[in-house]
Amino acid sequence: MSKVLKGIAASDGIATAEAYMLVEPDLSFDKKTIENPDEEIQRLHSAIDASKKELETIKEKAKENLGEEEAEVFEAHLTILSDPEMIGQIETKINDEKVNAESALKDVTDTFISMFEAMTDNAYMQERAGDIRDVTKRVLSHLLGVTLPSPALIDKEVIIVAHDLTPSDTAQLDRRYVKGFVTDIGGRTSHSAIMSRTLEIPAVVGSESATEDIHEGDQVIIDGIHGEAIVKPSADEVREYEQKAKDFAVQKAEWEQLKNEKSVTADGKEVILAANIGTPQDVEGANDNGAEAVGLFRSEFLYMDASELPSEDDQFEAYKEALEGMNGKQVVVRTMDIGGDKKLPYLPLPDEQNPFLGYRAIRLCLDQQEIFRTQLRALLRASKYGKLAIMFPMIATVQEFKDAKAIFEEEKAALVEKGVEVADDIQVGMMMEIPAAAMIADKLAKYADFFSIGTNDLIQYSMAADRGNERVSYLYQPTNPSILRLVKNIIDASHKEGKWTGMCGEMAGDQTAVPLLLGLGLDEYSMSATSILKTRSFIKKLSTEKMKELADKALDCETEAEVQALVKEYTK
Numbered sequence: 157m158s159k160v161l162k163g164i165a166a167s168d169g170i171a172t173a174e175a176y177m178l179v180e181p182d183l184s185f186d187k188k189t190i191e192n193p194d195e196e197i198q199r200l201h202s203a204i205d206a207s208k209k210e211l212e213t214i215k216e217k218a219k220e221n222l223g224e225e226e227a228e229v230f231e232a233h234l235t236i237l238s239d240p241e242m243i244g245q246i247e248t249k250i251n252d253e254k255v256n257a258e259s260a261l262k263d264v265t266d267t268f269i270s271m272f273e274a275m276t277d278n279a280y281m282q283e284r285a286g287d288i289r290d291v292t293k294r295v296l297s298h299l300l301g302v303t304l305p306s307p308a309l310i311d312k313e314v315i316i317v318a319h320d321l322t323p324s325d326t327a328q329l330d331r332r333y334v335k336g337f338v339t340d341i342g343g344r345t346s347h348s349a350i351m352s353r354t355l356e357i358p359a360v361v362g363s364e365s366a367t368e369d370i371h372e373g374d375q376v377i378i379d380g381i382h383g384e385a386i387v388k389p390s391a392d393e394v395r396e397y398e399q400k401a402k403d404f405a406v407q408k409a410e411w412e413q414l415k416n417e418k419s420v421t422a423d424g425k426e427v428i429l430a431a432n433i434g435t436p437q438d439v440e441g442a443n444d445n446g447a448e449a450v451g452l453f454r455s456e457f458l459y460m461d462a463s464e465l466p467s468e469d470d471q472f473e474a475y476k477e478a479l480e481g482m483n484g485k486q487v488v489v490r491t492m493d494i495g496g497d498k499k500l501p502y503l504p505l506p507d508e509q510n511p512f513l514g515y516r517a518i519r520l521c522l523d524q525q526e527i528f529r530t531q532l533r534a535l536l537r538a539s540k541y542g543k544l545a546i547m548f549p550m551i552a553t554v555q556e557f558k559d560a561k562a563i564f565e566e567e568k569a570a571l572v573e574k575g576v577e578v579a580d581d582i583q584v585g586m587m588m589e590i591p592a593a594a595m596i597a598d599k600l601a602k603y604a605d606f607f608s609i610g611t612n613d614l615i616q617y618s619m620a621a622d623r624g625n626e627r628v629s630y631l632y633q634p635t636n637p638s639i640l641r642l643v644k645n646i647i648d649a650s651h652k653e654g655k656w657t658g659m660c661g662e663m664a665g666d667q668t669a670v671p672l673l674l675g676l677g678l679d680e681y682s683m684s685a686t687s688i689l690k691t692r693s694f695i696k697k698l699s700t701e702k703m704k705e706l707a708d709k710a711l712d713c714e715t716e717a718e719v720q721a722l723v724k725e726y727t728k
């Protein structure tokens with residue numbers, strides 16, 4: 157009998173393959189007194205040798221599939237396993253204290269980890285602490301006779317099953333083999349879900365029990381359109397989903413026809429459909445999917461993909477590549493939005509109880525200005541290669557915007573003074589993702605050239621409901637009248653000042669929200685590239701006048717359900 161797991165549809169498409177469990181096995185053990193230390197040391201060395209062999213293979217595979225840089229981390233792990241100092245200490249502990257290898261290994265490595273982690277001003281050492289933790293797990297797995305998952309070794313088509321996927325896990329997945337994924341936790345706007353759309357991998361997140369209900373090697377169908385994972389499907393189900401996959405391919409081919417067309421409503425109103433990207437390589441997907449602009453370049457991915465703060469030159473190259481790749485179409489680069497769930501191993505941040513409400517994004521940039529200034533210089537230098545716009549994330553107050561803009565102007569003036577060519581039409585705008593800012597949009601519109609509404613955060617902060625927590629996902633209501641009112645306030649305020657408003661949160665590509673956004677007068681819709689053509693096809697059928705009527709009524713509704721019913725009625 158098959159089992160159907162329901163979750164959140166995170167990335168369109170249907171895929172069938174065997175399950176690959178990206179789940180950490182149980183590595184717990186008991187501390188034991190042993191009789192024969194030599195035997196125990198022998199066990200330790202066998203486990204270390206097996207770990208080394210495994211790491212060699214993983215390193216080679218990672219090099220082949222993911223590139224030199226991704227493989228470096230495994231080299232670092234091998235170096236740790238050859239460290240005579242650490243191994244010597246483990247042996248001494250076994251000999252002196254007559255404890256089992258597991259316990260000696262863990263005690264010694266824990267000491268090293270605490271020592272390195274205490275060096276809070278040394279990012280390199282902090283990163284080594286993470287490496288030692290990983291290596292310890294590997295050796296322990298061999299001592300305990302269990303298998304650790306190694307995603308870099310995947311060399312056949314699989315569906316990844318995980319409790320959660322961090323952005324860096326997702327970045328390590330090889331698209332040739334990873335056909336889909338399903339996770340226990342996460343929401344449509346968690347970063348793993350966003351990455352799955354960029355990579356065009358069908359995905360279901362927040363299924364709650366995938367790691368319990370699915371076992372290694374089970375056949376799994378991922379229906380990323382409806383948010384379902386079918387475990388051990390029957391022959392009939394396999395056939396049914398093969399047909400659905402075919403239908404989806406036909407539908408996609410139809411949308412493809414619109415690739416080079418403008419985005420125009422049935423009554424002739426033009427809007428911009430743009431793509432969200434994370435790296436310059438994503439520009440190809442944006443163009444392939446008919447993007448008219450890049451509405452959000454999440455520049456922090458450049459930082460997350462590196463092992464140290466990316467230099468001004470490295471960033472310059474990345475921005476230049478994106479600008480050139482878009483051939484004169486606008487590219488809105490958001491200055492780095494580190495913090496919250498986006499961490500950098502080499503930039504230690506304080507431990508906070510509420511990182512999403514903490515030291516992040518523009519707050520960090522205004523505090524650690526050298527990081528911010530470096531990025532701004534790189535952007536300014538790249539500006540002559542295309543049509544650049546810049547926006548600041550997480551602006552809450554007028555003062556923050558003024559401060560950030562002043563730093564931008566200082567860096568611009570300094571470069572011009574030095575004779576560096578800089579475009580003089582760079583628009584400087586801001587993300588609208590904090591309710592406080594949305595409420596004073598009229599004030600901010602006097603300073604910002606444009607707004608881009610970050611609904612992923614705006615909704616979580618307005619509803620006080622974590623965007624990645626499936627337990628409160630019922631509160632995550634993009635089309636709740638409260639959110640629509642904030643959106644209206646922002647759009648109206650910008651238009652009063654002759655400015656424009658875009659939206660780069662996932663709501664911009666949500667088919668139940670688009671009719672409302674059209675009615676509210678949103679100018680630019682920035683979404684995962686794979687949603688663009690579908691949205692263009694949809695917009696062609698809608699009339700702005702009618703959508704205005706819809707929006708007016710929706711603003712006066714009591715509940716999201718009422719709004720949704722109205723949308724259905726108006727888009728029939």
Ligand SMILES: C=C(OP(=O)(O)O)C(=O)O
Pocket residue numbers: 452454493589609610611612613614660661662
């Ligand atoms: C686009 C947004 O930014 P991110 O998802 O990167 O937080 C948002 O908050 O809506």
Ligand SMILES: [Mg+2]
Pocket residue numbers: 589610612613
């Ligand atoms: Mg955000």
